[in-house]
Amino acid sequence: MVFTYPQKILFKHCDPAGIVFYPRYFEMINDCVEAFFAQIGFPFETLHKTASVPTAEISTRFTAPSRHGDHLILTLEATRLGRSSLGLEITASAGTEARFACTSTLVLVDATGRPLRWPDPMRAALTPYIRSRP
Amino acid sequence: MVFTYPQKILFKHCDPAGIVFYPRYFEMINDCVEAFFAQIGFPFETLHKTASVPTAEISTRFTAPSRHGDHLILTLEATRLGRSSLGLEITASAGTEARFACTSTLVLVDATGRPLRWPDPMRAALTPYIRSRP
Amino acid sequence: MVFTYPQKILFKHCDPAGIVFYPRYFEMINDCVEAFFAQIGFPFETLHKTASVPTAEISTRFTAPSRHGDHLILTLEATRLGRSSLGLEITASAGTEARFACTSTLVLVDATGRPLRWPDPMRAALTPYIRSRP
């Protein structure tokens, strides 16, 4: 199962060259991850009362520029569910054209930053999004 | 030779967990790259009249959180100078503690987005920053 | 007639005090204005090919803090349609609680920054949103 997140490219995302300024893509990626956790029943505004899911690493390849008014679809899949970590793959496209592909690793931590084991209900909610290998 | 860029962690960089919201790191990374090009004589505000240097890929590993008031030093080195591309490694630390390490590839393109060969003066200005392999 | 724009408060909007960092409100306000122009048939991505509508002045009063997860509704009304200018009032509330109230003036300008008379179709599209005085 995948999670999809639509994002129109707005004026605020674009730079003087008329294309998305890439740090804004990371805000979109964060918004997509936040919307995904809300979708599976663990909205950040609740989760963050006792824990958080900082990004430990993220690698992104930008394959074509996006312009003001483009309608992007971000597609999120989990690639690996560890004891405290979650591997994600997020790709974005406009129509049939790929715009970026990103892999990241999140870690569930408590308020002091120490890794936490995913609670069983979160593990159960995340599992359907883990990509099965062909 | 390396280029260093100081960045105090400001209120605007931090999230409700009191640590830097990672998309803000990418703004800092972009500011560092912009300051580096200014330092070597090719400020973006001039370069961008005819060309630009979009980021084609970027991979970042966040090793420890940064907090409001921390004094980060970003250190930039070039790892590879291709025909139109430039590999960079940017690391950030506060005192002796590493905060993130990032590798990226920039590409020099013209106003239509087509790759351009680095002009000789830019190549000459970049060369001292290419890390020699041990 | 009024234009309404929903905005959930996301992680990225909030500061270490756990409330919206006020410059992020201005991004929301801009998004609301952009969505309004799209709604009335003049999306910024089209308009900006030949013109733009920079903000000449903006005054905002923040009456209560907004927190992560709050569901804001922004309500936009026009207060005055001049030759080249447009007065707006934008208010935001969460449920029955007001969060901010803002008045601003936009000006239609050409690519060189010179004021343009609102074209008749834009004037016609804006007119229903002008608040009638009681």
Added chain:
Amino acid sequence: MVFTYPQKILFKHCDPAGIVFYPRYFEMINDCVEAFFAQIGFPFETLHKTASVPTAEISTRFTAPSRHGDHLILTLEATRLGRSSLGLEITASAGTEARFACTSTLVLVDATGRPLRWPDPMRAALTPYIRSRP
């Protein structure tokens, strides 16, 4: 006495029209206020352990656009020191050209958002920056 804060206009500040996207000005204004409090001995990273100074209202008039590479000087003066509030006037110019002028009111609040009387040392540190009326 006034406090001045230099700010070069960077790539990240500018929009597809090649001028500063106005919400970025509010980040600059916030950075200027943060630097001012650091200058007078009350850096936000310390102050925020027990209090904060949210902006209650802010009014800004943008008089000329700023472009990538411009060197702005922001000038901050206090206009009024109340029991818990502080009126500020911040203007920005590039050379002799004014770019924006802003008035705002900050309020010192405790961790629960309740107004606090300015402690005497802060009052003493702020007083020299209160503009004397002619």
